Amino acid sequence: MTLDDSHDATEVQAPQQPRLGRKRDHSRDPEILEAALDVLAEEGYDGMTIDMVAARAKAGKATLYRRWPSKGELVVDAVACLKQVDLEHLPDTGTLRGDLVAMIKPRTLEDAERKVQIMGGLMSVLSRSPELADAISAAIIEPRAEVNRILLRRALDRGEISPEVDIDALALVSPSMASYRTLVLKQPVDREFLIGLIDGVILPAAGVRAPVEA
Amino acid sequence: MTLDDSHDATEVQAPQQPRLGRKRDHSRDPEILEAALDVLAEEGYDGMTIDMVAARAKAGKATLYRRWPSKGELVVDAVACLKQVDLEHLPDTGTLRGDLVAMIKPRTLEDAERKVQIMGGLMSVLSRSPELADAISAAIIEPRAEVNRILLRRALDRGEISPEVDIDALALVSPSMASYRTLVLKQPVDREFLIGLIDGVILPAAGVRAPVEA
DNA sequence: CAGATCCGAAACTGGTCAGTCTCGTATATA
DNA sequence: TATATACGAGACTGACCAGTTTCGGATCTG
CATH class of the missing domain: 1.10.10.60 (Homeodomain-like)
Known part of the structure; x- marks a missing residue:
């Protein structure tokens, strides 16, 4: 705009x-x-x-x-102007866990961290400027949620997760927890954290059976 | 201090x-x-x-x-000086879900919302002032997590949830998602949202069997 | 009532920063 | 080489705000 x-x-x-x-x-x-x-x-x-x-x-x-x-x-x-995630070329491994894990790439993590920092720096201005709030929403917040929605919808289509699962809500788990961890707890959102999040929260909430016992 | x-x-x-x-x-x-x-x-x-x-x-x-x-x-x-949650008088209903639901009270919600707003307003200063970061952590962040840890630990002792559950991680789900919803999405953290969070995310992740079919 | 104390109001100081303006220079065209 | 444009540097202006100071009034003590 x-x-x-x-x-x-x-x-x-x-x-x-x-x-x-x-x-x-x-x-x-x-x-x-x-x-x-x-x-x-x-x-x-x-x-x-x-x-x-x-x-x-x-x-x-x-x-x-x-x-x-x-x-x-x-x-x-x-x-x-923040470059957008490419929603057309998301991983498609055949399982929800595979897709989610495939999203964990150093490049992506850095990019996500930077965006979260930017969001944090703009936090207190959001209420003062609707324009800025819209920009942030379109550039950072919505795309991140949309990625998860797509992966979850695919899993739903595959029959991997139950139709009762609230995809829209579940898509926000990872963005929420990653933002909180970065901005509030000041801890790194690294592979270990994300795997724990996937296996410990997202997959169980999605009703996926075996949370993978390695 | x-x-x-x-x-x-x-x-x-x-x-x-x-x-x-x-x-x-x-x-x-x-x-x-x-x-x-x-x-x-x-x-x-x-x-x-x-x-x-x-x-x-x-x-x-x-x-x-x-x-x-x-x-x-x-x-x-x-x-x-923010008044602390009273960790001695938490609800004790006998089930994790009962305890979590009992935490949802208008008074508590208002209080939590104010604290989250304050946290958001201080977000960008946290890095500049360790003193302030400590104060926020002690007054807002830690107590909120601790409440959940206590309720989860009780459920664990009761045998209601499996010992493999990562209580420390799970205790952060609710604070993270509530903060994100308030500060980023600008949506209300109301009873409906929290019930959905409890039944859709926290209890499944905790491995509690029936997510309650009304 | 007399002296001391603490208050709220408001003037003041100094630094910082958004936004403007000027200027000398480097490039581009011809 | 001559003209025009856009640049970086940095001086400048005005607003705002943290922090200080002054002052007149109200309260308490005796």
Whole structure:
């Protein structure tokens, strides 16, 4: 949304002639947005300053304001630009447990942790800014839930889990517990934790029979 | 901690002579701390100003600084003053489900919601202030987990759940999902949600047989 | 009533930060 | 080489806010 009518589409990928010179061109937008996300994850919304973002992107503060009218809109854009999980290429191993375990990849864990940190840094602003709340929801919250819904629905179609299971509710178990563990308990969401979550909570709640005795 | 060596113990409950005059006395500490918690829950740490707290407590800003050296310490004190759950008088109905359901009381839900809001408002500051992180942990996070651990341990002793269940992990399901629902999804943690959580997730994960067919 | 104490109100100080503006430079076109 | 554009750097402005100080009034003590 905030993205459509602004600049990204035209400028970010504008080919022009990328000269030999270092990195100027036009449109350093992606670097700036990435810098904003980094600062956001580390400092939170209120702790983030425009100077921090500019410095990290090695850009001038004025450059940021040439592209975004305010800090708030920059952040909304940055969040909206978070790369999405590819819902088309989810693991399909034939079992719910297989799919869930296949989702555990170092790359995915890092990505998820960063998003959770960003979400945490924006937590107290969510109530103040519906725009931002929508951006976060669309970029982080919904996709994560949707992945689980898809895997659970497949398991349901396969007859692996009972039709009485509340898929929508169950899809939120992993995002909830991972966020809480990262933001509140400050503990790592690693493979061990996730396997325990899958075998100890999600599969039993889904009514899958043997929680796998190794 | 930050409480012990300061003032509360002597001033908060100092009887003195509560004269007929309106409400002066000495030690409006409780009102001030309550005001701080209210503002905190509504605005978050960075959104909260000392003037807001003073205004809400109908006190002068100087009065706050006469008692606390900084905003940070005021907040730490306020959080530490949150009234604790009484771990001695938990429901004991004879079944895990009975105990968990008995924990659902309007009073408790309100109290929990406020604490979660406060936690959310402090989320982005947790990394910057270990003191505050400790206060939150001791006042909000640990007690909530401990309640569940106690109920689960009782169920274990009763033989109601299998010894293989990871009680510590399971005790975090409810706090995690309730926090996520409140702070991220902005949906109410009401009786319906909690019953669904108990019957759909916690009891199955605990290995309790019949999830109760009404 | 006289002195001491504590209060709330509000003025004040200093630092920080969002947002603006200027300027010297580097690039791109021609 | 000349012109135009967009950049990074950084000075600047104005608002806001933590923390301090002042002051007039109300209460308690004697």
